Amino acid sequence: MSFNVGPTLFRWIERSEPELYAKIIEADARSLKRWGHGNAIGQIYHHVIMPLASELDKQVEVAWAVADFESRFKRKPEGMWLSETACDTASLEALADEGIIYTLLAPRQAEAIADLGTDDWQDVDEYSINIKEPYLVQLPSGKTISVFFYDGGLSQAIAFEGLLHNGDEFWNKLSGASADGLLSIGTDGETYGHHVKFGEMALAYVLSQGIKGRDGISLLNYGAYLEQNPPARKVKIRENSSWSCYHGVERWRSDCGCCTGGHPDWNQQWRKPLRDGFDEIKSLIDKHFFNLGENIFKDSRAALVDYGQLLSGMVSQTSFLKQHFKVLEKSSDASVGWKLLSMQKWALSSFASCGWFFDDLARLEPVNDMAFALRAIEIAKETGLIGLEEKFLSILGEAYSNEDRYGSGIDLWNSKIKTQSETPESLIAQALVRLYVEGAFPLPGEAGKIDWPGVSVVIRIDDNSLVMSKGEADIQWNLESEVKTFEWKWKKGERVISGELDVFGVSSGFQEHFTVADISWKKKQSLSLAWVGRIAKEAWDQKIQSSGCGPVLFGEFEDYQIAQTWSSKWKELWSGLVWTHLFSEDEVSDDFIKFITETGREHPDVDYLVEQISRTLCDMLHNETLVWGRVGDVLRKAKIIGLPLDIWKLQNCYWDKVQDGHSDSELSRVLGFDL
Numbered sequence: 261m262s263f264n265v266g267p268t269l270f271r272w273i274e275r276s277e278p279e280l281y282a283k284i285i286e287a288d289a290r291s292l293k294r295w296g297h298g299n300a301i302g303q304i305y306h307h308v309i310m311p312l313a314s315e316l317d318k319q320v321e322v323a324w325a326v327a328d329f330e331s332r333f334k335r336k337p338e339g340m341w342l343s344e345t346a347c348d349t350a351s352l353e354a355l356a357d358e359g360i361i362y363t364l365l366a367p368r369q370a371e372a373i374a375d376l377g378t379d380d381w382q383d384v385d386e387y388s389i390n391i392k393e394p395y396l397v398q399l400p401s402g403k404t405i406s407v408f409f410y411d412g413g414l415s416q417a418i419a420f421e422g423l424l425h426n427g428d429e430f431w432n433k434l435s436g437a438s439a440d441g442l443l444s445i446g447t448d449g450e451t452y453g454h455h456v457k458f459g460e461m462a463l464a465y466v467l468s469q470g471i472k473g474r475d476g477i478s479l480l481n482y483g484a485y486l487e488q489n490p491p492a493r494k495v496k497i498r499e500n501s502s503w504s505c506y507h508g509v510e511r512w513r514s515d516c517g518c519c520t521g522g523h524p525d526w527n528q529q530w531r532k533p534l535r536d537g538f539d540e541i542k543s544l545i546d547k548h549f550f551n552l553g554e555n556i557f558k559d560s561r562a563a564l565v566d567y568g569q570l571l572s573g574m575v576s577q578t579s580f581l582k583q584h585f586k587v588l589e590k591s592s593d594a595s596v597g598w599k600l601l602s603m604q605k606w607a608l609s610s611f612a613s614c615g616w617f618f619d620d621l622a623r624l625e626p627v628n629d630m631a632f633a634l635r636a637i638e639i640a641k642e643t644g645l646i647g648l649e650e651k652f653l654s655i656l657g658e659a660y661s662n663e664d665r666y667g668s669g670i671d672l673w674n675s676k677i678k679t680q681s682e683t684p685e686s687l688i689a690q691a692l693v694r695l696y697v698e699g700a701f702p703l704p705g706e707a708g709k710i711d712w713p714g715v716s717v718v719i720r721i722d723d724n725s726l727v728m729s730k731g732e733a734d735i736q737w738n739l740e741s742e743v744k745t746f747e748w749k750w751k752k753g754e755r756v757i758s759g760e761l762d763v764f765g766v767s768s769g770f771q772e773h774f775t776v777a778d779i780s781w782k783k784k785q786s787l788s789l790a791w792v793g794r795i796a797k798e799a800w801d802q803k804i805q806s807s808g809c810g811p812v813l814f815g816e817f818e819d820y821q822i823a824q825t826w827s828s829k830w831k832e833l834w835s836g837l838v839w840t841h842l843f844s845e846d847e848v849s850d851d852f853i854k855f856i857t858e859t860g861r862e863h864p865d866v867d868y869l870v871e872q873i874s875r876t877l878c879d880m881l882h883n884e885t886l887v888w889g890r891v892g893d894v895l896r897k898a899k900i901i902g903l904p905l906d907i908w909k910l911q912n913c914y915w916d917k918v919q920d921g922h923s924d925s926e927l928s929r930v931l932g933f934d935l
């Protein structure tokens with residue numbers, strides 16, 4: 261199955277789900293071995309709507325996407341997915357320029373076709389075009405790119421008509437629609453399992469049938485098919501078209517009527533000023549970049565285009581500097597150069613298409629895009645471009661949320677965006693509180709480090725008392741600046757998120773006062789999550805330790821304990837008692853089993869307990885087959901007391917081991933496998 265994952269999501273998967281990440285990479289390597297062409301396809305770097313991007317941005321988005329892809333799959337991408345399949349000739353030129361040989365479009369994006377070598381064009385639409393062959397687009401530059409059209413009707417049926425509820429029906433539908441050539445479908449990955457529960461099982465079934473060659477059908481990916489079946493015909497594509505807006509690409513710049521449908525009385529007139537505002541500041545940012553870049557970079561455009569190689573870790577900062585900078589490494593000019601590149605990265609991030617896709621300006625997606633723009637505006641200001649924010653707001657003021665409480669774009673900017681702006685004092689305040697809530701506040705003479713994506717803060721403590729702490733802090737914005745050192749003094753209040761913070765720049769003469777309670781709402785939320793995570797864990801460890809002999813002692817009483825004075829205490833200990841019972845071999849009384857079964861039906865700790873048990877069992881499954889007998893015991897005991905374990909997760913953990921050649925008939929049976 262051909263697939264694409266955008267760099268933003270890929271970064272998250274790599275960090276948060278390393279095992280899944282390794283499987284995705286391996287899947288591509290296996291397909292490459294099998295067919296000579298990998299299943300993985302590239303994707304536009306920031307998921308921008310390419311026809312709406314400038315010529316410069318088109319090139320940068322594709323070049324960075326290629327670099328990101330190459331850093332992961334260790335090969336160049338052959339194909340690239342255009343965000344929302346949004347397409348025009350210039351976007352195809354940008355793909356072809358970077359060596360991309362094919363892309364995928366919706367059938368209604370085809371306008372006319374002709375045999376290669378002729379000019380006998382025939383108009384087509386989504387119903388008349390034969391989608392089972394690839395087409396060549398002959399570009400004005402003389403370059404070419406191939407286009408596959410997916411089956412629109414089938415793809416719709418998968419998303420909206422329940423085709424994934426039964427694998428065999430899914431197969432028969434595909435089989436019935438197939439004919440000579442390549443039948444392909446184009447769907448969002450989240451369809452399989454997220455939108456349609458267990459939809460991934462139907463997909464896996466269909467792929468297994470394809471591998472078996474059922475109905476004389478074989479499975480192949482786009483790259484391999486293209487090599488075996490080069491296009492015999494050419495296509496003219498519909499300029500400014502996409503798969504998710506019937507009006508072309510209007511959804512990402514005007515109130516075209518396309519929306520998610522939940523609010524029939526809302527409008528999307530905010531889309532145009534949001535687009536115009538970003539476009540305006542991006543063109544000013546570009547001018548600023550090239551003005552200053554002239555004296556810093558050997559070739560400003562080449563530096564920007566190649567910056568994706570640095571972002572993806574393909575080259576080091578030192579070698580990038582050697583290749584692209586013409587100023588000294590530690591000079592202030594070099595520092596400006598790094599800032600300019602980072603400014604461009606944030607400005608490009610603000611064009612992520614989800615910002616316009618949904619129904620309102622105040623949603624998370626446009627707010628995120630504006631927060632990216634804010635960062636670009638701040639760096640522009642630091643490097644001497646004044647007035648950008650005012651310019652942006654003069655346009656954004658014409659945008660209004662559909663909800664009165666959020667007001668205009670300017671109101672949102674002041675309430676939701678500007679408050680996210682980081683200063684040395686806000687970063688130091690967050691680092692101090694973070695170290696506190698994580699229970700990692702350093703002792704005097706020691707240091708603690710907090711890493712966020714994009715910036716890191718090292719806190720050194722000189723003095724620490726109940727009322728006052730002081731010390732130094734080193735702040736570094738990644739790929740952007742040298743380390744800057746500050747002195748700080750924190751007059752503490754009664755709670756951690758309170759008190760007064762004074763920050764002094766050690767070499768810059770900088771001096772600021774900050775009230776710790778003024779950390780933005782969004783950042784406070786993150787701090788509170790860090791705190792609750794730690795407290796939950798400590799409370800949990802405590803419960804496990806203290807419930808040691810509880811299950812055995814429970815049976816020693818003559819009366820049924822839940823009727824006693826102490827019954828509420830027994831209930832409080834419930835999760836620890838269950839845990840101890842599941843993982844030990846002690847004999848317990850029937851009364852105990854009855855008690856934990858009944859109490860567990862509506863105990864507030866159920867979700868947390870289930871998560872802890874499932875994670876522990878997965879670790880046991882992954883580590884040693886020697887403890888598999890115990891895993892089976894735990895599952896059996898859990899079943900007896902009706903504990904709703906996450907069997908799906910365990911099945912997946914177990915399946916990993918089965919794939920590696922380990923299996924156990926008893927465990928297979930308990931987990932519902934027919935092996």
Ligand SMILES: [Zn+2]
Nearest residue numbers: 505507516518
């Ligand atoms: Zn539309």
